[in-house]
Amino acid sequence: MILSGKKVIALGERDGVQSEAIAECVRSAGAEVVHQATKCFV
Amino acid sequence: MHFQTQQLPVIRATRYLLVHAPDLVRYGSKPSREIERNAAQLDLINSHLRSYEEALAYAPNQVYVGGLYPDDLKSVAVPWFGHALENPARHGEFGEIMPEDEFYGVLRIGDSFDMVWLEENFTAEIRTRLAAHPLLTAEDLKKLGDGKSLGQLNEQIKKGAAIPLYLNKHRLVGCFLHGHDEDPALSATRLLENLACKVIAALSLRNLNVASGIPAQAVDFILGCGEEAIGDRYNPGGGNLAKAAGEMAGCVAASGVDIKDFCCAPVQALTMAGGLVASGLHSNIAVVAGCSLAKLGMKYEGHVRKDMPILEDVLAGFASMVGVNDGQSPVIRLDAIGRHNIGAGSSQQSIMEKLVTEPLTKIGWKLCDVDKYATELHNPEVTEPSGSGNVPKTNYRMIAAMAAIRGEISRPDLDVFADTHGMPGFSPTQGHIASAIPFLAHAQKKMASGEMSSAMFLAKGSLFLGRVTQMSDGVSFVLEKNRA
Amino acid sequence: MVVILGTPNADSSEIYAVTCSSGDPTWAGPLAGVALGLPVYHILESEVKQQIDPVLYEQQIGLSEMALDAASIIGAMLRARATPPAAK
Structure with a gap:
């Protein structure tokens, strides 16, 4: 799986990794974040 | 400060x-x-x-x-x-x-x-x-x-x-x-x-x-921090449950206001109440949540x-x-309030730095100096069957990992730290209620009996659920045995 | 298109991964019986990690990586991806 050039959906969780943090990381790998959402399990 | x-x-x-x-x-x-x-x-x-x-x-x-x-x-x-x-x-x-x-x-x-x-x-x-x-x-x-x-x-x-x-x-x-x-x-x-x-x-x-020995008539302000937002269709969240609850409790001298911050609200309200008391604006503030x-x-x-x-x-x-300080009850260390500020970012590391490390550093404490951390206290028996995991355990391991990064403990001791400074989740999944505050009375009792000196109460709020920001929020305070 | 998860444990990771690929395994939500067929990875998997600037990764994910049970999360992701769609 190559991130560079891919469109990414980032699905985070409040107490795991939030979607903002995922988005920053995958952008650094050359991906485009097309949707991001953080869930809260409680 | x-x-x-x-x-x-x-x-x-x-x-x-x-x-x-x-x-x-x-x-x-x-x-x-x-x-x-x-x-x-x-x-x-x-x-x-x-x-x-x-x-x-x-x-x-x-x-x-x-x-x-x-x-x-x-x-x-x-x-x-x-x-x-x-x-x-x-x-x-x-x-x-x-x-x-x-x-x-x-x-x-x-x-x-x-x-x-x-x-x-x-x-x-x-x-x-x-x-x-x-x-x-x-x-x-x-x-x-x-x-x-x-x-x-x-x-x-x-x-x-x-x-x-x-x-x-x-x-x-x-x-x-x-x-x-x-x-x-x-x-x-x-x-x-x-x-x-x-x-x-x-x-x-x-x-x-x-x-508390503070009769209803002596309460001068009420902060509501429960989940519900009262209102009508023109202003769905504009109302005030604090004053309504105060009326039913007979707090005739009090006014009040509601604090909204998702699951952070109770810890926010307690720190704000502390600030209002320290400023001299109010003397007896009830912080309530339904x-x-x-x-x-x-x-x-x-x-x-x-x-x-x-x-x-x-x-x-x-x-x-x-x-106000009665010389007996545990104090809210207003000089050690943790805040997840807007510019802090949303990585767990920056959240934990803002909520745990920074406020403790301000008063010269290490993470291990806090006897107990009260974080999300959701009962895992409620959350695990639906795949949501053990929320308190995850949070305690985050704090422990922070202690490891700072060299206070070694990595294999993460679980020992979590076990010693944390606790099993026991709160019903009643939203804001489960965020740290179910441990307040327990901590106060242990401090009164001399079995505990300090506890940190920290909460995170899922602001992103409201679809106006991707951010979350967070706040913490240290409760310490009264040394007066 | 690829989905990257930040879920905190094995159970939620598996449920999310299967939901995004072959439909909600708990049959609780709108994706019950809907196979989107999206590839799904977790931010803690080395396949993902190795493509990210290490300094940034440490800054953004480091603490979660240490605190979360990465091995069981990765195991759940492998299981979710290995299960043939018909059996999911």
Whole structure:
């Protein structure tokens, strides 16, 4: 799986990794974040 | 900012209330949506509800009202729901577990708009029991009225003007009328949520007035930090539950306001109360929160799938009194408040730095110097069956990992740190309520007996759920034994 | 298109992964029976990690990586991806 050039959906969780943090990381790998959402399990 | 110890505000007392409300599970957000899709879900839900006795003997519920200490759960066999405690008490040291029938009566007592109609025979049944309740007065009992006939209830329900209130699954004992024909913010289901939130906050506050030695008339301000937002369709969240709860508790000298910050709200409210007391603006501030009726049965599908009882069958509230330093009660260290500021970013590392490391560094403490951390205290037995994991454990491991990064502990000791400085989750998944504050009264008791010196209370709020920002929020404070 | 998860444990990771690929395994939500067929990875998986600037990764994910049970999360992701769609 190559991130560079891919469109990414980032699905985070409040107490795991939030979607903002995922988005920053995958952008650094050359991906485009097309949707991001953080869930809260409680 | 530097404070003299005598300027630091204290928490005089904290009290809790649990209400066993199995027949309101159907009105929880998730159950009601599923029942609307498929009416057979109601039978499935009803067949997995617990009796009052089972809820009373459920160890995590007893921890919530002070019958057990959180760490005591380590010696209760799992599943906790399968190991009922012997001779559980309704009234724990910090609060009570109220049965549903009496709660309907309290709803009626707290209803200022004649929206709660209770059936006449049922009203007579509960009147005697409510008369014996230590927090209810003769004036309250008058508000019960004589009740309505079954025919009158059925008429309102049949014409769609009210939703039914049941007891023991099938007995119709009342109904809740819509507050407006068209306004969704004043529908019976919304108003039931709001009124439940009010009366649970109010009863918690009445209990607190007794426990804290600060009578209702001496409370000068109330901060509401519960889940519900009161209003009408033109301003759905604009109202004020704090003042409404204060009215029912007889706090005639107080005004109040609601604080909104998702699950951070209670910890935010406590720090704000501390600031208002330290500034001299107010002397006795009650911080109160009612329940989240919407979260009843939130994870029922996971419970039913595992053939467990539906554990999200309780409504929870709390009230805490913040006041000037009395030389005894534990102090809120206003010089060590953690805040997840806007520019901090959303990585767990920056959240933990802002909530834990930075405030402790300000007062020269290490992470290991805090005896106990109170974070998300959700009962894992509720969350794990639906795949949501053990929320407190995850949070404690984050704090432990922070201690490891700072070289205070070695990486293999993460679990030891989490076990020593954390605790098993025991709170019902009542939203804001589960965020740290269920440990307040326990911490105060341990500090009074000399078994504990400090505790940190930290909470995170899921701001992103409201779809106006991707951010979350967070706040923390250190509670310390009074050294005056 | 690829989905990257930040879920905190094995159970939630598996449920999310299967939901995004072959449909909600709990049959609780709108994706029950809907196979989107999206490839799904977790931010803690080395396949993902190795493509991200290490300094940034440490800053953003480091603490979660240490605190979360990465091995069981990765195991759940492998299981979710290995299960043939028909059996999911």
